[in-house]
Amino acid sequence: xxxxxxxxxxxxxxxxxxxxxxxxxxxxxxxxxxxxxxxxxxxxxxxxxxxxxxxxxxxxxxxxxxxxxxxxxxxxxxxxxxxxxxxxxxxxxxxxxxxxxxxxxxxxxxxxxxxxxxxxxxxx
Amino acid sequence: xxxxxxxxxxxxxxxxxxxxxxxxxxxxxxxxxxxxxxxxxxxxxxxxxxxxxxxxxxxxxxxxxxxxxxxxxxxxxxxxxxxxxxxxxxxxxxxxxxxxxxxxxxxxxxxxxxxxxxxxxxxxxxxxxxxxxxxxxxxxxxxxxxxxxxxxxxxxxxxxxxxxxxxxxxxxxxxxxxxxxxxxxxxxxxxxxxxxxxxxxxxxxxxxxxxxxxxxxxxxxxxxxxxxxxxxxxxxxxxxxxxxxxxxxxxxxxxxxxxxxxxxxxxxxxxxxxxxxxxxxxxxxxxxxxxxxxxxxxxxxxxxxxxxxxxxxxxxxxxxxxxxxxxxxxxxxxxxxxxxxxxxxxxxxxxxxxxxxxxxxxxxxxxxxxxxxxxxxxxxxxxxxxxxxxxxxxxxx
Numbered sequence: 001x002x003x004x005x006x007x008x009x010x011x012x013x014x015x016x017x018x019x020x021x022x023x024x025x026x027x028x029x030x031x032x033x034x035x036x037x038x039x040x041x042x043x044x045x046x047x048x049x050x051x052x053x054x055x056x057x058x059x060x061x062x063x064x065x066x067x068x069x070x071x072x073x074x075x076x077x078x079x080x081x082x083x084x085x086x087x088x089x090x091x092x093x094x095x096x097x098x099x100x101x102x103x104x105x106x107x108x109x110x111x112x113x114x115x116x117x118x119x120x121x122x123x124x
Numbered sequence: 125x126x127x128x129x130x131x132x133x134x135x136x137x138x139x140x141x142x143x144x145x146x147x148x149x150x151x152x153x154x155x156x157x158x159x160x161x162x163x164x165x166x167x168x169x170x171x172x173x174x175x176x177x178x179x180x181x182x183x184x185x186x187x188x189x190x191x192x193x194x195x196x197x198x199x200x201x202x203x204x205x206x207x208x209x210x211x212x213x214x215x216x217x218x219x220x221x222x223x224x225x226x227x228x229x230x231x232x233x234x235x236x237x238x239x240x241x242x243x244x245x246x247x248x249x250x251x252x253x254x255x256x257x258x259x260x261x262x263x264x265x266x267x268x269x270x271x272x273x274x275x276x277x278x279x280x281x282x283x284x285x286x287x288x289x290x291x292x293x294x295x296x297x298x299x300x301x302x303x304x305x306x307x308x309x310x311x312x313x314x315x316x317x318x319x320x321x322x323x324x325x326x327x328x329x330x331x332x333x334x335x336x337x338x339x340x341x342x343x344x345x346x347x348x349x350x351x352x353x354x355x356x357x358x359x360x361x362x363x364x365x366x367x368x369x370x371x372x373x374x375x376x377x378x379x380x381x382x383x384x385x386x387x388x389x390x391x392x393x394x395x396x397x398x399x400x401x402x403x404x405x406x407x408x409x410x411x412x413x414x415x416x417x418x419x420x421x422x423x424x425x426x427x428x429x430x431x432x433x434x435x436x437x438x439x440x441x442x443x444x445x446x447x448x449x450x451x452x453x454x455x456x457x458x459x460x461x462x463x464x465x466x467x468x469x470x471x472x473x474x475x476x477x478x479x480x481x482x483x484x485x486x487x488x489x490x491x492x493x494x495x496x497x498x499x500x501x502x503x504x505x506x507x508x509x510x511x512x513x514x515x516x517x518x519x520x521x
Contacts, residue, residue: 015330021337024344109336109363111397 007119008034010052012043012070013085014062018110022056022085025115040065044073054122055082056106059097068093071100081122085110129267135164136271140278150174150286154188157279161256162190165268168236168258169194172244173207174283175252182208187252187283202230203255206241210253216242216269216276218262231257238262240269246277251284318378325373332366357430360397364390364426368418381418383411383449390425391447400433406447411456414519420487421458427480428460428512436464436509443509456518463509466501484512491516 009026011033013019023033035046040061055074057067067084074080084097085106097105103121106114139160146153158170169191173184184207186198197203209226220238221231231239236258244252254276259265336359343355367390371381384406391404413421425447432445441464448459488495493516500507 015334017334017337017341021340024341028344109333109366113396113399 005123006031007053007123008032008050009119010035010037010043010046010050010055012037012040012055012061012067013058014038014060015058018058022110022115025110025112026056026119028112029116029119031119039063040067040069043070047073047078051078052080054103054119055080057082057084057102059084059086059093068097068100071097071102075100083118128264132164132264132267132271136275140275143275143278143282147282147285150282151187153279153282155190157254158188158190161254165240165256166260167240167256168260169197169255171198171203171255171257173198173203173252173255174244175207175211175250182211184208184253197234197257200234202233203257205230206239206255207253210241210243211250213241213243216240216272218265218269220262240265240272242269242272242276244276244280244283246280246284249280249284251280251287254279321378322373325369325378329366329369329373332362332369336362336366360394360430361423361426363393364422365419367393368415368422371418372415375412380412380414383413383418383421384408386418386422387425387447387449390422391429394426394429394433398430398433402433402437403444404429404433404447405444409449409451411449411451413456417491417516417519420490424458424484424487424514425460427484431480432460432462432464432510436462438465441465451518454518456516458514458516459511461509461511463500466508467497467499467510484514488514488516493517 009031011019011022011026013022013036016038019036019038023036026033034050034052035043037043037046038061040063043055043057044065055070057070059067061067067086071082071084074082081103083104083106084102094105104114104118106118139157142156143153146156154172158172161167162170169189171186172188174187176183176185184204186195189195189198206227209230218238218240219225219227219231221228221236227239227241231237234257238259240256240259242254242256243250244254254272339355339359339362343352343359346352346355367386368381371386371389372378374385375381387406391406395401395404429445429447436445437443443463446459446461448457448461450457485495491514493514496511496513496515498504498511498513500509500511
């Protein structure tokens, strides 16, 4: 893998321990977590100020809006690549998520290797 | 006079027979009665009223009127009042206008001649009243009344029968409706239970996810390689349980796990997590296990497959791991087998392996199963590798 500067990564996940683990994994790979939020509105607001290189989105979030709403903003307004990390998806949700053209679907449990390959993909 | 009475008797006997033959239709029966009585007795109007009770009040509804054009008479206040008064009568009676009493007054209000009022009853049960209004001739009325007293019980029974039958039909309809409502509410409760069960599996899986994350965080902050390794093993064990809950959540009955799907996913996860590319061969089987068996079974598979991946093929040895699950006559057989270096010398992690093996032994016992370990280099000429075989009785799912 080519040498690269660390990426700025956004994490949207309402389960704090899982987002902590994700942050650690990302940091351990030499990247920087520029935002770590727990809801879709918070994520969309944060995107007014920051421009991450990659975002990890949980689909099922607290509140009315879900991770797919964030994915839509990232895709249509900002053109920032993103990954959905989710434990369960019914076909309908999966289809709705796929329509926003994510970089990948990351099945939980999240493992370090998949995070590494995705970050490398974006960094290149 | 005697002959006249006898002729009447015969006619009425004939009427009773006809009435009973029409017992299935009280309306038709009453029509027949009204029309024939009018012809026989010579009254301008014949009314058959059925007494019903509504909110504690007596109502008299028209069952039949002859001729039909005088139907409105049946609703007349005076007729209703005669019907009401008839409840005080034990026998058929003749009433004349211009005399005293409520019936005579009612006849006056109607502006008609004499009338015969026949209570329709059998035993003590009152079903209604028969009114022969505005008689053309009152001679022989005594015979008529005596005969009517013998005729009305038969008709009363017809009305009673129809009343009971209608009530029965209403009761059947009510119970059918009740049953339908209860079925619907049971179905709703069942659907609700399914949603709740799904939610529970989801929560359990999520919580196990958090546990594995906690173990990751703990390992990440540790400087000891041995501790990190131990925590990683624990993560693997918990993930094999989380996978059971994921499969339960996906299952149709929310109660049993498709072991084919489970083994496929578990093996893929383990190969990926350990970064070992030894092929794992698993033949599809149609076996579903309840949660009580799928959890220990999953943990056993996790130990055995992990062990084989890590230790069976050191130094780039080639080979494969075979996982088989089969069911024969209620007995489930789980086999994990390799052609690797065997149990003897060659694995340096004896301590942690022995925990793995104790777990397998304990879990096999929990399944009421029998564990058989075969070192093929010892037991089979020219053989190599290890075979773990557990037979345990299947539970009814």
